Protein backbone atom coordinates (compact mmCIF):
# COMPACT_ATOMS: atom_id res chain seq x y z
CA UNK A 1 0.00 0.00 0.00
CA UNK A 2 1.28 3.42 -0.94
CA UNK A 3 2.20 5.85 1.76
CA UNK A 4 -0.52 8.38 2.20
CA UNK A 5 0.26 11.92 1.11
CA UNK A 6 -1.35 13.48 4.16
CA UNK A 7 1.55 14.21 6.42
CA UNK A 8 2.63 17.07 8.56
CA UNK A 9 6.12 18.43 8.14
CA UNK A 10 7.93 17.78 11.44
CA UNK A 11 7.32 20.64 13.83
CA UNK A 12 5.36 22.67 11.29
CA UNK A 13 1.63 23.35 11.07
CA UNK A 14 0.84 22.10 14.54
CA UNK A 15 -2.92 21.76 14.48
CA UNK A 16 -3.43 22.77 18.10
CA UNK A 17 -3.18 21.36 21.57
CA UNK A 18 -4.88 17.99 21.27
CA UNK A 19 -3.93 14.37 20.69
CA UNK A 20 -3.70 14.70 16.92
CA UNK A 21 -3.04 11.40 15.12
CA UNK A 22 -2.31 11.03 11.42
CA UNK A 23 -2.99 7.52 10.14
CA UNK A 24 -1.74 5.60 7.10
CA UNK A 25 -2.34 2.13 5.66
CA UNK A 26 -4.08 -0.44 7.85
CA UNK A 27 -4.21 1.91 10.83
CA UNK A 28 -6.09 4.43 8.66
CA UNK A 29 -8.69 1.83 7.63
CA UNK A 30 -9.13 0.79 11.28
CA UNK A 31 -9.52 4.41 12.43
CA UNK A 32 -12.07 5.09 9.67
CA UNK A 33 -14.06 1.96 10.57
CA UNK A 34 -14.07 3.00 14.24
CA UNK A 35 -15.19 6.56 13.44
CA UNK A 36 -18.04 5.37 11.21
CA UNK A 37 -19.37 2.67 13.53
CA UNK A 38 -19.16 5.05 16.51
CA UNK A 39 -21.56 7.35 14.68
CA UNK A 40 -24.04 4.48 14.33
CA UNK A 41 -23.35 3.66 10.67
CA UNK A 42 -22.48 0.21 9.38
CA UNK A 43 -19.08 -0.62 7.92
CA UNK A 44 -20.35 -2.65 4.96
CA UNK A 45 -18.06 -4.47 2.52
CA UNK A 46 -18.99 -1.93 -0.17
CA UNK A 47 -18.13 0.98 2.11
CA UNK A 48 -14.88 -0.72 3.03
CA UNK A 49 -14.03 -1.18 -0.65
CA UNK A 50 -14.70 2.48 -1.42
CA UNK A 51 -12.59 3.57 1.55
CA UNK A 52 -9.75 1.23 0.56
CA UNK A 53 -9.80 2.73 -2.94
CA UNK A 54 -9.55 6.23 -1.46
CA UNK A 55 -6.82 5.26 0.97
CA UNK A 56 -4.55 3.65 -1.60
CA UNK A 57 -4.42 6.83 -3.70
CA UNK A 58 -1.96 9.63 -2.97
CA UNK A 59 -3.98 11.95 -5.17
CA UNK A 60 -7.60 13.05 -4.97
CA UNK A 61 -9.70 10.44 -6.79
CA UNK A 62 -13.06 10.98 -8.48
CA UNK A 63 -16.22 8.98 -7.81
CA UNK A 64 -16.08 7.79 -11.43
CA UNK A 65 -12.54 6.45 -11.06
CA UNK A 66 -13.51 4.65 -7.85
CA UNK A 67 -16.58 3.16 -9.56
CA UNK A 68 -14.43 1.99 -12.50
CA UNK A 69 -11.80 0.39 -10.28
CA UNK A 70 -14.40 -1.33 -8.10
CA UNK A 71 -16.32 -2.59 -11.14
CA UNK A 72 -13.14 -4.26 -12.37
CA UNK A 73 -12.21 -5.63 -8.93
CA UNK A 74 -15.70 -6.98 -8.20
CA UNK A 75 -16.40 -8.25 -11.70
CA UNK A 76 -19.71 -6.44 -11.90
CA UNK A 77 -20.69 -2.88 -12.58
CA UNK A 78 -20.63 -0.50 -9.62
CA UNK A 79 -22.67 2.64 -10.38
CA UNK A 80 -20.97 6.00 -9.77
CA UNK A 81 -24.14 7.14 -7.98
CA UNK A 82 -23.76 4.54 -5.27
CA UNK A 83 -20.11 5.56 -4.87
CA UNK A 84 -21.22 9.21 -4.56
CA UNK A 85 -23.66 8.29 -1.79
CA UNK A 86 -20.92 6.51 0.15
CA UNK A 87 -18.49 9.40 -0.38
CA UNK A 88 -21.13 11.84 0.93
CA UNK A 89 -21.53 9.66 3.99
CA UNK A 90 -17.74 9.57 4.46
CA UNK A 91 -17.46 13.36 4.16
CA UNK A 92 -20.35 13.88 6.60
CA UNK A 93 -18.63 11.59 9.11
CA UNK A 94 -15.11 13.02 8.69
CA UNK A 95 -13.71 9.91 6.94
CA UNK A 96 -13.05 11.63 3.64
CA UNK A 97 -12.47 15.13 2.38
CA UNK A 98 -13.59 16.68 -0.86
CA UNK A 99 -10.98 18.67 -2.78
CA UNK A 100 -13.27 21.13 -4.51
CA UNK A 101 -10.87 22.43 -7.14
CA UNK A 102 -10.07 18.85 -8.23
CA UNK A 103 -13.70 17.68 -8.01
CA UNK A 104 -12.33 14.63 -6.21
CA UNK A 105 -11.91 13.01 -2.82
CA UNK A 106 -9.16 12.06 -0.40
CA UNK A 107 -9.21 9.74 2.59
CA UNK A 108 -9.07 11.82 5.77
CA UNK A 109 -5.85 10.88 7.56
CA UNK A 110 -7.29 12.11 10.89
CA UNK A 111 -10.83 10.68 11.16
CA UNK A 112 -10.50 11.04 14.94
CA UNK A 113 -10.53 14.85 14.93
CA UNK A 114 -12.02 17.61 12.84
CA UNK A 115 -10.07 20.38 11.17
CA UNK A 116 -10.57 22.88 8.38
CA UNK A 117 -7.98 21.09 6.31
CA UNK A 118 -5.81 23.12 3.97
CA UNK A 119 -4.88 21.49 0.65
CA UNK A 120 -1.86 22.29 -1.47
CA UNK A 121 -2.86 21.02 -4.92
CA UNK A 122 -0.17 20.52 -7.58
CA UNK A 123 -1.26 21.65 -11.06
CA UNK A 124 1.38 19.40 -12.64
CA UNK A 125 1.01 15.96 -10.99
CA UNK A 126 -2.32 16.44 -9.22
CA UNK A 127 -0.99 15.55 -5.78
CA UNK A 128 -2.83 17.20 -2.88
CA UNK A 129 -0.70 17.63 0.23
CA UNK A 130 -2.68 18.32 3.36
CA UNK A 131 -1.83 20.59 6.28
CA UNK A 132 -3.77 21.84 9.29
CA UNK A 133 -3.37 25.25 10.88
CA UNK A 134 -6.00 26.32 13.38
CA UNK A 135 -4.76 29.93 13.39
CA UNK A 136 -5.41 30.27 9.66
CA UNK A 137 -8.81 28.62 9.72
CA UNK A 138 -10.00 30.43 12.87
CA UNK A 139 -8.95 33.77 11.36
CA UNK A 140 -10.98 33.03 8.22
CA UNK A 141 -13.99 31.86 10.22
CA UNK A 142 -13.86 35.04 12.36
CA UNK A 143 -13.57 37.18 9.24
CA UNK A 144 -16.70 35.62 7.73
CA UNK A 145 -18.54 35.92 11.03
CA UNK A 146 -17.69 39.63 11.22
CA UNK A 147 -19.64 39.99 7.95
CA UNK A 148 -22.59 38.20 9.59
CA UNK A 149 -21.86 35.26 7.30
CA UNK A 150 -22.86 31.87 8.68
CA UNK A 151 -19.93 29.56 7.92
CA UNK A 152 -20.81 26.08 6.81
CA UNK A 153 -17.38 24.91 5.77
CA UNK A 154 -14.27 26.87 4.73
CA UNK A 155 -12.72 25.64 1.48
CA UNK A 156 -8.97 26.14 1.82
CA UNK A 157 -7.03 25.15 -1.29
CA UNK A 158 -3.82 26.51 -2.74
CA UNK A 159 -2.95 25.66 -6.35
CA UNK A 160 0.63 25.59 -7.52
CA UNK A 161 3.57 23.21 -7.90
CA UNK A 162 4.63 20.56 -5.39
CA UNK A 163 8.27 20.16 -4.31
CA UNK A 164 8.91 17.41 -6.91
CA UNK A 165 7.36 19.35 -9.80
CA UNK A 166 8.65 22.85 -8.99
Ligand SMILES: [Zn+2]
Nearest residue numbers: 015020021113
Ligand atom coordinates in the same frame (compact mmCIF):
# COMPACT_ATOMS: atom_id res chain seq x y z
ZN1 LIG B 1 -6.32 16.96 15.15
Ligand SMILES: [Zn+2]
Nearest residue numbers: 115117131132
Ligand atom coordinates in the same frame (compact mmCIF):
# COMPACT_ATOMS: atom_id res chain seq x y z
ZN1 LIG C 1 -6.53 18.09 8.30
Ligand SMILES: [Zn+2]
Nearest residue numbers: 122125162165
Ligand atom coordinates in the same frame (compact mmCIF):
# COMPACT_ATOMS: atom_id res chain seq x y z
ZN1 LIG D 1 3.52 17.81 -8.40
